[in-house]
Amino acid sequence: MSNRSGTMRRIIIRAIVIGAASLAFHAQFQDRALGRAGDQLRAEGQTSPEQIERWQALAARSAGPLSVAWNKRTGTPESILGEIYRPMAVDAESAARRFLAEHAVLFKMKSEMDDLALERSFESVLGRHVVFQQNYRGVPVYGAQTAVHFNQAGTIVAVNNSYLPGIELESVEPRLSESDAFDGVRHLLPRNSRAEAEGDLVVYDVDGTSRLAWRFTVATAGPTWEMFVDAQSGDLVGQPRDINRYVSGTGQVFRVNAVVATHDNTLRDNNDAASAVPSSAYMIVTLLGLNNNGFLDGQYASSSKTKRRASSASNTFVFDRGDDGFSETMGYYYIDYAERYIQTSLGFANVNNRQQVFAVNRLKQDNSFYSSSSKQITFGLGGVDDAEDAEVILHEYGHSIQDNQVPGFGSSHEAGSMGEGFGDYWGASIGAQFSGGFQDTCLAECLDGTKHYPEDIDGEVHDDGEIWSAALWQIRGSIGPVAADKVIVAAHFLLSRTASFNQGANALVTAAMSLGYTSAQVSSIRTILQNRGFTVTV
Ligand SMILES: [Ca+2]
Ligand SMILES: [Ca+2]
Numbered sequence: 070m071s072n073r074s075g076t077m078r079r080i081i082i083r084a085i086v087i088g089a090a091s092l093a094f095h096a097q098f099q100d101r102a103l104g105r106a107g108d109q110l111r112a113e114g115q116t117s118p119e120q121i122e123r124w125q126a127l128a129a130r131s132a133g134p135l136s137v138a139w140n141k142r143t144g145t146p147e148s149i150l151g152e153i154y155r156p157m158a159v160d161a162e163s164a165a166r167r168f169l170a171e172h173a174v175l176f177k178m179k180s181e182m183d184d185l186a187l188e189r190s191f192e193s194v195l196g197r198h199v200v201f202q203q204n205y206r207g208v209p210v211y212g213a214q215t216a217v218h219f220n221q222a223g224t225i226v227a228v229n230n231s232y233l234p235g236i237e238l239e240s241v242e243p244r245l246s247e248s249d250a251f252d253g254v255r256h257l258l259p260r261n262s263r264a265e266a267e268g269d270l271v272v273y274d275v276d277g278t279s280r281l282a283w284r285f286t287v288a289t290a291g292p293t294w295e296m297f298v299d300a301q302s303g304d305l306v307g308q309p310r311d312i313n314r315y316v317s318g319t320g321q322v323f324r325v326n327a328v329v330a331t332h333d334n335t336l337r338d339n340n341d342a343a344s345a346v347p348s349s350a351y352m353i354v355t356l357l358g359l360n361n362n363g364f365l366d367g368q369y370a371s372s373s374k375t376k377r378r379a380s381s382a383s384n385t386f387v388f389d390r391g392d393d394g395f396s397e398t399m400g401y402y403y404i405d406y407a408e409r410y411i412q413t414s415l416g417f418a419n420v421n422n423r424q425q426v427f428a429v430n431r432l433k434q435d436n437s438f439y440s441s442s443s444k445q446i447t448f449g450l451g452g453v454d455d456a457e458d459a460e461v462i463l464h465e466y467g468h469s470i471q472d473n474q475v476p477g478f479g480s481s482h483e484a485g486s487m488g489e490g491f492g493d494y495w496g497a498s499i500g501a502q503f504s505g506g507f508q509d510t511c512l513a514e515c516l517d518g519t520k521h522y523p524e525d526i527d528g529e530v531h532d533d534g535e536i537w538s539a540a541l542w543q544i545r546g547s548i549g550p551v552a553a554d555k556v557i558v559a560a561h562f563l564l565s566r567t568a569s570f571n572q573g574a575n576a577l578v579t580a581a582m583s584l585g586y587t588s589a590q591v592s593s594i595r596t597i598l599q600n601r602g603f604t605v606t607v
């Protein structure tokens with residue numbers, strides 16, 4: 070007997086060192102050695118030898134084979150499945166409490182269970198489900214719940230457990246009030262997404278440390294932010310997190326615009342007629358980040374200022390250009406695409422990380438604009454509807470990007486010109502990801518232009534912006550699309566709202582050096598800008 074338990078102990082220790090797979094084997098082995106039912110017993114995760122013994126005591130009395138997963142941090146069962154415990158002749162909550170109390174040492178719970186409050190008790194086709202919330206001295210422990218699931222016969226068939234044992238806090242009285250705590254961190258939320266917060270006092274455990282914290286949820290038109298603030302120190306714990314659940318939908322868009330999509334510069338608008346453009350110009354795309362409310366509302370874009378909005382319960386937005394829903398879909402798709410590119414490919418977490426609201430049919434003129442006061446984009450209907458063209462959509466989004474990086478950017482003539490030039494560049498650079506190299510007439514003329522600073526300045530921001538967009542386009546040709554897009558966006562951070570062309574040029578070179586670009590890349594950028602007539606001294 071002692072020999073056998075000595076062997077077992079050695080096996081236990083080795084199993085723990087080797088990890089989950091071996092532990093599963095061990096548990097199976099030991100169970101069989103004890104002569105109990107449970108050939109199918111499986112274990113996942115790790116725990117201590119003492120806990121294994123307690124587990125064996127539970128498994129020995131189970132009605133059938135079990136599986137268990139261990140919580141790495143606490144060493145307690147995180148999930149138990151199987152016929153765990155025979156029916157008891159009491160109500161479900163009492164039965165659940167009796168079961169947990171009997172195994173309180175295994176679950177590392179207080180035997181009196183007075184820190185478990187009934188959260189929910191409900192029926193399903195399986196049977197009854199009883200969910201407890203853990204409280205610490207009356208304060209809910211965030212995410213700490215224990216659920217006991219019964220089948221129709223009253224047998225316990227599953228336990229989920231995230232109870233957190235061993236919490237020790239000096240006080241559960243917050244030093245900071247809810248509003249003081251939020252005031253200290255609200256500036257950390259992405260710009261333009263600040264709103265009123267809902268706060269709850271919780272015990273929050275992260276990285277093995279428990280603390281008293283205010284949990285805030287901040288609903289905005291786009292993301293819903295969740296953030297935790299230490300209720301004693303006021304420190305933000307972790308990062309704000311978007312807790313919305315987004316869905317994907319289906320949309321139909323032009324590959325950039327009708328001309329680029331067909332490589333046909335002779336296409337005419339024909340008063341918005343669908344027949345003016347061949348069906349080959351369209352492509353079906355996945356619309357990401359939708360809120361699932363049936364409209365084109367999502368994480369990074371919303372067509373909510375549009376009149377008579379398109380809607381689809383299945384998030385299917387397939388229209389041709391005869392329907393304004395097509396323009397809404399174009400706006401949603403390309404804005405969302407650009408923002409994901411900024412965050413994922415360029416690596417900026419804080420550049421226009423918000424929901425861009427736009428309207429596609431409120432303006433009759435052949436014009437579009439971004440408003441730095443409302444932060445919204447309005448696309449005009451004159452001629453070809455502006456939102457039928459990704460280059461226009463992205464141009465306006467370019468203004469939004471710059472306003473987000475440097476609020477009020479463009480307040481001098483040269484800064485305004487750089488804003489127009491960046492918008493044209495941005496539309497062309499993102500558009501080129503779809504166009505396979507084809508440029509429509511306008512873009513080719515603007516971006517490959519030879520305008521030179523300062524003698525070609527005529528005082529109109531779009532005209533003078535062509536000096537800037539042509540320089541940026543050359544930089545892109547020299548160092549590549551992603552490297553160019555990244556340094557161009559990064560350089561905005563270094564500018565004031567009234568920056569001059571020369572400041573913009575020096576900022577580009579400074580940003581390239583700060584990003585660690587090679588000396589060949591940096592000198593190429595510098596030379597291109599100097600050849601445009603800018604004075605670059607960095
Ligand atoms: Ca038209
Ligand atoms: Ca239209």
Ligand SMILES: [Ca+2]
Pocket residue numbers: 340341450451452453454
């Ligand atoms: Ca029109």
Ligand SMILES: [Ca+2]
Pocket residue numbers: 435436449450451452453454455
């Ligand atoms: Ca137009």
Ligand SMILES: [Zn+2]
Pocket residue numbers: 464465468488489492
């Ligand atoms: Zn513009």
